[in-house]
Amino acid sequence: MTTYEAVVFDHDGVLVELTEMDLLRRAARAAFEDHGVADPPDALVEHAARGELDDLARIEDDLDLPLADYWASREARAIAHQTDAVADGAKPLYDDVTALADLPHRKAVVSNNQHDTVRFVVDHYGLGDHFEHVAGRDPTVEGARRRKPETHYLDAALDELGTRDAVYVGDSPKDVEVAHRAGVDSAFLRRSHRADTVLDREPTYEVETLTTLAERLTD
Ligand SMILES: [Mg+2]
Structure with missing residues (x-):
């Protein structure tokens, strides 16, 4: 024993x-919109959704968007989307x-x-x-x-x-x-x-x- x-x-x-990947992609896109990026490249949305920080860091050069600023929004959106999903019975x-x-x-x-x-x-x-x-x-x-x-x-x-x-x-x-x-x-x-x-x-x-x-x- x-x-x-x-x-x-x-x-x-x-x-x-598990949280659906599509939910995390929607959260990532909403966070880009929070920073005035209406049509982010799919690859960056994917890196953001998957939390691939080293790849996502390209936003600093490509979009002139500080990683820490974007990530704070990404996390806030992910929390909101997930808690909504839980409340709706989707998780x-x-x-x-x-x-x-x-x-x-x-x-x-x-x-x-x-x-x-x-x-x-x-x-x-x-x-x-x-x-x-x-x-x-x-x-x-x-x-x-x-x-x-x-x-x-x-x-x-x-x-x-x-x-x-x-x-x-x-x-x-x-x-x-x-x-x-x-x-x-x-x-x-x-x-x-x-x-x-x-x-x-x-x-x-x-x-x-x-x-x-x-x-x-x-x-
Ligand atoms: Mg697990």
Whole structure:
């Protein structure tokens, strides 16, 4: 039996369904409009939607638009679009999130999504009582550069919880990687959208549902 003091969860693809790429493209375009760019090149919209900062930095030369200024708008638009989607039922909770109640561990959320988006989701679905610590990225270029597999936000959560006796639960290869870098165990949640995902690092656990994970962590 393996016990942990804490279980830390990823957000998108674990607690709630993924955000549609088209929503993020619309947010990126709206942010360009905020800066007077009515018809941005598709490639830049794609870089902005995907958060590819190094490629997006071309806007400084090509559009004379400071990256930090554009990114602040992009994040504000992404938060607004996503919270609207949640409120409209377009970003539903996974049914097996009920398994959180079966985990006596201390719990936290660490996400690459914006903090305000994650906080809205946790509050909207009434999950707040489960978690001691909820963290998404700061809506800045610096915040984006600290996304997983960088350990910044996971380290902060573990410091807040006061333990490294923990497992990080995520649905992406970067989640397994960030757990490794932070020195904690990992659980890869292979939901249907990850059926073909190949991991480059072996997770401590691989499960298809949070229900199975809860069984593995409590039996
Ligand atoms: Mg995820």
